[in-house]
Amino acid sequence: MSLNLRIALDAMGGDDAPEIVIDGASLARERHPDLQLTLIGDSAKISELTKKYKNLSDVKIIHADDMVAADEKPSQALRHGKKTSMWLAVNEVALDNADAIISAGNTGALMAISKLQLRMISGVTRPAIAGFLPTLRGLCCMLDLGANIEVDERNLVQFGIMGASFCEAITGKQNPSVGILNVGEEDQKGFDYLRLAGTSLSHQSLNLNYVGFIEGSDIVAGDTDVIVTDGFTGNVALKTAEGTAKFFMHHLRQAFQSTLLSKLGFIFSRGALLKMRRTVDPRYYNGAVLLGLNGICVKSHGGADSIGFSNAIEVACNLVKHEFIPKVSDSISEAEKVIQSKPE
Amino acid sequence: MSLNLRIALDAMGGDDAPEIVIDGASLARERHPDLQLTLIGDSAKISELTKKYKNLSDVKIIHADDMVAADEKPSQALRHGKKTSMWLAVNEVALDNADAIISAGNTGALMAISKLQLRMISGVTRPAIAGFLPTLRGLCCMLDLGANIEVDERNLVQFGIMGASFCEAITGKQNPSVGILNVGEEDQKGFDYLRLAGTSLSHQSLNLNYVGFIEGSDIVAGDTDVIVTDGFTGNVALKTAEGTAKFFMHHLRQAFQSTLLSKLGFIFSRGALLKMRRTVDPRYYNGAVLLGLNGICVKSHGGADSIGFSNAIEVACNLVKHEFIPKVSDSISEAEKVIQSKPE
Numbered sequence: 001m002s003l004n005l006r007i008a009l010d011a012m013g014g015d016d017a018p019e020i021v022i023d024g025a026s027l028a029r030e031r032h033p034d035l036q037l038t039l040i041g042d043s044a045k046i047s048e049l050t051k052k053y054k055n056l057s058d059v060k061i062i063h064a065d066d067m068v069a070a071d072e073k074p075s076q077a078l079r080h081g082k083k084t085s086m087w088l089a090v091n092e093v094a095l096d097n098a099d100a101i102i103s104a105g106n107t108g109a110l111m112a113i114s115k116l117q118l119r120m121i122s123g124v125t126r127p128a129i130a131g132f133l134p135t136l137r138g139l140c141c142m143l144d145l146g147a148n149i150e151v152d153e154r155n156l157v158q159f160g161i162m163g164a165s166f167c168e169a170i171t172g173k174q175n176p177s178v179g180i181l182n183v184g185e186e187d188q189k190g191f192d193y194l195r196l197a198g199t200s201l202s203h204q205s206l207n208l209n210y211v212g213f214i215e216g217s218d219i220v221a222g223d224t225d226v227i228v229t230d231g232f233t234g235n236v237a238l239k240t241a242e243g244t245a246k247f248f249m250h251h252l253r254q255a256f257q258s259t260l261l262s263k264l265g266f267i268f269s270r271g272a273l274l275k276m277r278r279t280v281d282p283r284y285y286n287g288a289v290l291l292g293l294n295g296i297c298v299k300s301h302g303g304a305d306s307i308g309f310s311n312a313i314e315v316a317c318n319l320v321k322h323e324f325i326p327k328v329s330d331s332i333s334e335a336e337k338v339i340q341s342k343p344e
Numbered sequence: 345m346s347l348n349l350r351i352a353l354d355a356m357g358g359d360d361a362p363e364i365v366i367d368g369a370s371l372a373r374e375r376h377p378d379l380q381l382t383l384i385g386d387s388a389k390i391s392e393l394t395k396k397y398k399n400l401s402d403v404k405i406i407h408a409d410d411m412v413a414a415d416e417k418p419s420q421a422l423r424h425g426k427k428t429s430m431w432l433a434v435n436e437v438a439l440d441n442a443d444a445i446i447s448a449g450n451t452g453a454l455m456a457i458s459k460l461q462l463r464m465i466s467g468v469t470r471p472a473i474a475g476f477l478p479t480l481r482g483l484c485c486m487l488d489l490g491a492n493i494e495v496d497e498r499n500l501v502q503f504g505i506m507g508a509s510f511c512e513a514i515t516g517k518q519n520p521s522v523g524i525l526n527v528g529e530e531d532q533k534g535f536d537y538l539r540l541a542g543t544s545l546s547h548q549s550l551n552l553n554y555v556g557f558i559e560g561s562d563i564v565a566g567d568t569d570v571i572v573t574d575g576f577t578g579n580v581a582l583k584t585a586e587g588t589a590k591f592f593m594h595h596l597r598q599a600f601q602s603t604l605l606s607k608l609g610f611i612f613s614r615g616a617l618l619k620m621r622r623t624v625d626p627r628y629y630n631g632a633v634l635l636g637l638n639g640i641c642v643k644s645h646g647g648a649d650s651i652g653f654s655n656a657i658e659v660a661c662n663l664v665k666h667e668f669i670p671k672v673s674d675s676i677s678e679a680e681k682v683i684q685s686k687p688e
Contacts, residue, residue: 073532136591146527149534183490183579188417190493190576216583220591232534233580235527236573239560240581244588247480247564248624252596255620256613265613269599272606276599280592 008092011041012067012085013105024309026053041085077109093295100296100316118295123332127292135222141167142227146235156197161331162291163226169322176225182213203338287315352436355385356411356429357449368653370397385429421453437639444640444660462639467676471636479566485511486571490579500541505675506635507570513666520569526557631659
């Protein structure tokens with residue numbers, strides 16, 4: 001399959017936009033020279049910046065007068081949104097001018113704008129935010145990270161299907177294991193809807209590698225590839241992991257600065273420690289995806305650097321190449337049959 | 345106030361019982377020679393072990409034929425429970441032969457047995473499991489850690505009151521700050537019952553230092569002393585923090601072993617790193633407490649060492665000295681007035 005993918009970039013979203021977006025676009029072009037890029041935002045700024053990059057001479061630029069602010073409420077963004085770079089970037093996918101859109105802007109606004117313009121995959125009742133976390137055995141995919149504070153059996157089953165396909169697309173791992181986050185591994189633990197979702201996810205017609213309930217401590221242990229949960233718990237768990245990582249790095253720095261000997265020790269270990277830092281810090285794993293929409297929409301961290309932003313583009317490319325949306329659509333119909341066939 | 349406290353110890357609970365329990369008891373006696381200790385369990389084993397410690401010659405021993413298994417369901421433990429060391433240890437508090445009970449055994453069983461024998465503080469609708477976590481600015485108290493997977497406004501308000509008093513008793517900090525765990529700091533985020541609980545907790549008649557909503561990343565940041573949440577989210581957050589800490593230590597070990605230079609670096613930094621380890625690892629903070637019961641009941645980590653177990657005894661002593669139960673009882677009545685006076 002040719003990599004003749006068409007990608008729309010919200011050039012104005014993120015802490016250091018448009019610089020980081022354009023630098024990230026150039027990095028992605030180095031990997032995939034045939035990538036068709038459309039940059040949406042302040043056209044004067046964008047065209048001046050792109051001049052610095054040889055491999056961005058042919059990008060398409062769409063001018064947007066306005067942009068969505070980082071602290072804007074989704075409802076506000078929807079009201080004044082139609083002239084923003086985010087709206088117009090998503091619109092490129094809605095018009096089938098692009099295969100995917102990437103934005104480092106306001107997550108809530110991106111979800112609201114994308115839901116309105118792209119609509120949902122047929123049968124999907126709720127979209128979810130999915131992302132990857134580093135674990136002791138590679139990456140694990142977790143969803144929902146905050147789109148839905150409450151979910152039901154059907155939502156969790158759909159999250160399991162979408163998460164497994166997302167994980168396959170990004171890590172290349174066939175038949176990834178899927179678990180439901182709970183307060184214990186035993187069957188009687190937690191809420192009824194978790195048990196119901198578990199029964200459906202283990203139904204053979206869904207062809208999923210469902211492994212049962214897992215606990216908070218299992219997330220980074222890495223035995224489970226896809227972790228399914230409601231957006232409240234997922235959001236708290238992700239932020240707790242990020243906070244703990246930060247806390248650790250802080251104490252590690254302090255430990256190395258505490259004595260003359262430990263300062264010397266740091267000089268010797270510096271290379272290995274910096275390498276470790278990139279492995280363990282969840283903030284380095286960029287590219288959360290809004291799954292369930294009828295179009296590929298990737299949310300880059302607002303504070304991501306250009307390598308991070310180019311990784312988010314890579315995530316989008318992999319989802320398009322994996323034919324994520326048609327594959328998931330088929331599985332969702334199958335899941336509806338499973339859920340509806342169950343005795344009440 | 346004299347430290348003439350009477351403490352009942354379930355000698356058979358925990359991974360390395362009764363050895364760790366007895367060694368921990370001896371350590372506690374070193375700090376508080378006038379502590380009155382009762383050890384409950386296999387009397388032959390206990391009396392043989394206590395012989396090794398000079399400062400345990402006068403402890404009281406109560407024989408128990410049976411013990412609660414680590415994997416036993418609470419309902420099972422209640423059925424066959426009356427001859428277990430856990431039951432008889434809790435019974436000492438119920439009979440007012442002891443001021444507090446400490447067990448490193450099965451948490452669910454301890455909760456069920458304690459609830460049945462000690463009952464609840466008047467007005468408290470649900471007991472909570474509370475514990476301490478290390479943060480960038482000292483310790484923070486989090487509850488509920490798993491007793492109640494669902495809670496309502498009233499439960500959260502009561503958790504706030506009990507958590508603040510618990511935090512004061514253990515850290516000595518006056519008027520600790522209290523926050524509710526949520527998916528964002530803004531008022532419109534999360535569930536309605538979180539907002540209602542926030543309004544009640546900020547009511548001036550409760551005299552609490554309520555600071556609003558906090559996020560997962562704020563837990564270890566340490567700006568909030570008491571973090572209130574439901575038992576599902578609290579359990580996942582605690583275990584995620586513990587798992588992330590373990591994950592970090594693993595990668596740190598690997599980094600130091602990766603090159604000859606980094607190995608040398610470790611030798612220089614060893615002292616500072618071991619010190620850091622005790623600061624950052626949440627597993628070292630021992631002594632979760634079952635709050636809301638009409639008696640002091642402390643749950644030690646099943647895998648705690650004797651220093652850890654003696655810390656759990658210290659936690660119990662501090663709660664008794666702080667007059668936790670009468671103080672909380674008064675505040676709970678005040679909170680009932682606040683909740684009932686609100687317009688529907």
